[in-house]
Amino acid sequence: MSIFQLKKEQRLVLETKETAYVIDIHKHGHLQHVYWGEKLSAKVDYEALQSQVIPHSSFEATRGVMGYDYIPWGEMVYTEPTLKTSSESGERGFKWEYAGLHIDAEDSEKQQVSLKLQESLGRYQVELKYEVFEQDDIIARWQTITNINGEPLHIEAARSMQVSFPPAQMYNFSHLAGKWVGEFQLIHEEVSEGRKTIDSRRGNTSHQANPWFAIDQGAGEDSGEVWFGHLAYSGNWDIHVEKDSHGFVHVCGGINDFDFMKVLQPGEPFQTPVFYLGYTSKGFTGMSHQAHRFQRKNIMPVPHRAAERKVLYNSWEATYFDVSEENQKALADEAAAIGCELFVVDDGWFGKRNSDDSSLGDWEVNHDKFPNGLDPLISYVKEKGMDFGIWLEPEMVNEDSRLFQEHPDWVYHFATHEQTTARNQLVLQFGREDVRAYVKKVLDQLLGSSDISFIKWDMNRSLSEVGRMGTGVEEQKQLWHEHVEGLYDVFDYIKYTYPHVLVETCSGGGGRIDLGVLQRTDQFWTSDNTDARDRLSIQRGCSYAYHQKFMMCWVTDAPNWLNQRTVPLKYRFHSAMMGGLGIGGNLHEWTEAEKEESARWITFYKHIRPVIQEGLTYRLTASHPKKETEIMQYVSEEGSRSVVFLLENGLSFGPHPVQVKLKGLDENARYYSSDGITATGSFWMNHGLIWQLKEEYQCEIIELSKLDE
Known part of the structure; x- marks a missing residue:
């Protein structure tokens, strides 16, 4: 079962094939983000997870400073809210109570859990939805707010995702920035104290930013932990990354609350767009492969x-x-x-x-x-x-x-x-x-x-x-x-x-x-x-x-x-x-x-x-610090074929050889290359090919094919 409860049903565990996501449900419906990472070996390990709470002062919440999985506005929590609402008559800051959860029957592909928060007088309800794509190592998140029988409810902010990372020495934030005719430029920066926001207020996704993020702690292309997310929304959106004074890093995102309002009449629901989340310990290549497989299997029409x-x-x-x-x-x-x-x-x-x-x-x-x-x-x-x-x-x-x-x-x-x-x-x-x-x-x-x-x-x-x-x-x-x-x-x-x-x-x-x-x-x-x-x-x-x-x-x-x-x-x-x-x-x-x-x-x-x-994509240029080449490799899922693109992209100081170590091959199989060399996958990945870089606009495509034994 990919979704289960522990600690007298106060701890919720979501498991995929290789990852786990853990939430604690506190009094009055406060949801604490406890763990997101490699799947643990046994339920006792999830029982043993420590939920970090830092007691502080009268300037912070009386229950202490912690990482949240959901933040309703109005209490002594000052990061971006996941939900901000008011009533027609001006009532603000509702008291939300935990009202139970429901786990859907598991099928071979995915399972869903709904956590219910109900306003204390029973007029309004929030359902937090988590859908686990077990084999794809992806968790989808969104919320549905319903006016059950109250006066019109004004939704001023309703984001699809909130996660928190515990205090650590360093986190990095990756995102995509640009402009018209200059889109998708990768930005990789350390998360420092304060708030970093990427967003669109243009009515479309925008050339300037894209609703994707990644958080890492020094990961490279092939190794290291990477947490990432994609928002499925084509209008005004935002993603906030905030490091507080205690070291917690909070990430939330969804519909941009800029010039936003949704008024719910009695009986009317509002569902936010879906935010897809993933984790890998295999670096940015592993992140891309995980996301690409999921898109090909679940997103493409x-x-x-x-x-x-x-x-x-x-x-x-x-x-x-x-x-x-x-x-x-x-x-x-x-x-x-x-x-x-x-x-x-x-x-x-x-x-x-x-x-x-x-x-x-x-x-x-x-x-x-x-x-x-x-x-x-x-x-x-x-x-x-x-x-x-x-x-x-x-x-x-x-x-x-x-x-x-x-x-x-x-x-x-x-x-x-x-x-x-x-x-x-x-x-x-x-x-x-x-x-x-x-x-x-x-x-x-x-x-x-x-x-x-x-x-x-x-x-x-x-x-x-x-x-x-x-x-x-x-x-x-x-x-x-x-x-x-x-x-x-x-x-x-x-x-x-x-x-x-x-x-x-x-x-x-x-x-x-x-x-x-x-x-x-x-x-x-x-x-x-x-x-x-x-x-x-x-x-x-x-x-x-x-x-x-x-x-x-x-x-x-x-x-x-x-x-x-x-x-x-x-x-x-x-x-x-x-x-x-x-x-x-x-x-x-x-x-x-x-x-x-x-x-x-x-x-x-x-x-x-x-x-x-x-096939699977490998950005081989990322391992070349001089960045004078663009080298991309594609490998069929079963590893029988590979195509390597080599393009000069800024040669300086004269001709010289470039060593290109390939990836994703079967190390024990023999591959024949289009330039006439036969060697094992181990050879191609550890020694690779030597490309004589000589001139501007030099380019070449090398094809490798696995030989039958």
Whole structure:
């Protein structure tokens, strides 16, 4: 049994295959975080765990200073609260009492326990949910707050997760930071006294931060304890890491309480998004493998979970808004000739769309560009052996559109404030049922009448002036969360009604990537930055949190549009083959030699694709202190195949050899490498390969195959 109680039912133990998570339930429902780490050998060991409490002074809680697993606001605990509520009449700081727990019947995959806290007069209830994915070593957490029979309850903060770490010499905090065209930069810093917050207040996950964290005590890539978590939410979120004056480190996260409110009427519940937590003693590589396996098994939507991601061609950088049936067919000829499997028409196919200042919201085909609609192009693409996909941005509207002229009240706006446009567009209120009904009708007209296999769903600006005319402040503070719920409703509609359609999430690149949106979409556009060298750090940082099968990477033109860097085609392909491969350049301007080379690389990618998209990732660069290379290794789960990418990334002071010790192989088996060497896995992992690093943009792919005995 993976969930059980000890110490006269005051201690709750959650066990996975290799880990354990322990909580003590104190008087008045105070939940103390006792232990999170390696699974212990016997129940007596859990009985012996010491719950650390530091008695102090009248300036602290009378029960002492401790690490909490849940913090209701109003008592003498001054870290970020897990729950903050008030009543309609102004009552604040409710007294919560423990009201028992319920353990669901165990099945082969997961088990759930609900801890109930009830307000002392029985008007309101909190259920803390812990779901144990035993074989995956993951614990999911969330809470449900219910107004049983009281006056309207105002929820001002409701976070999904609170954990605490006992006093120790040192803890490190890892997170991902960045900006548009510079996402997923890994930040690794020591936790010092005070509070560190990462968050988004933009209405989407954001380019600037990502709802993932890791805590360690000096772990490396291959060893050391790492505690980590992923929030499954695509709106305003926050994660707080705080070290108090006694040495406890508190971590909490969930929906951002910035401009947040949820009012519960009698009988109404509110469920927070899920926070997925994991622990490993196998360093950051072990952390990534654990998270990636869980995502592949439990997060990726079922219809396309097992399918290989096809090599796509996207027309954006070739034609921009100047799309037409004729030029798209010409590009389809070129894309099919080099081996692409999916052809995607990007922005510009609808309404009067010739620039970014018109027609968002008017999702009818532009008949000047496509006189007979999209079907002739779709048929042409299908005859070329490719699937057909299309770009959409349904959350947005231009003022120069029929939709805005008919429904100006559908956009977010303040009563006395001019609306802010960004990229010449405004944001639709996706919490409105009539807005979603309109979008679903558009999707039905597109997907129900044409053979479309792929949607690229974009979001090219963040939310602002999040208000609605004719409603009170409390109702308007609920709009942020309602937008996310509305978005999920539409994505769920697509997956239910059109399960054959593969959906790519995009928000100007990496602005909306999290486990909430990835439960409903199949892949993500990692960054609008397609420079092959910049992409190396973006993709490496992304690998700490997300499985590479989600991650789309393109080969585009040189010099690159962003920084004018000219990178050889071979290097561009190698950089883009470490996830789902796409081509985004203007193939009409590529030489015949470049197209022939591209066809060879695409053929080779299809050969190694199963290892890349389904295998385990090893960041070999992390063990090279000079960081003049980017070396990534992928190993199939059963260890029979491996692919190693070696790319120069800052060579200095002349040529020299680089020793590359591989990982994840069967040490007793023999492997044959594509450069002609046969040796055991032990050799490859202890001696490795010697790469002669000689010049800028040097790159190579080494493939290893296990030999039958």
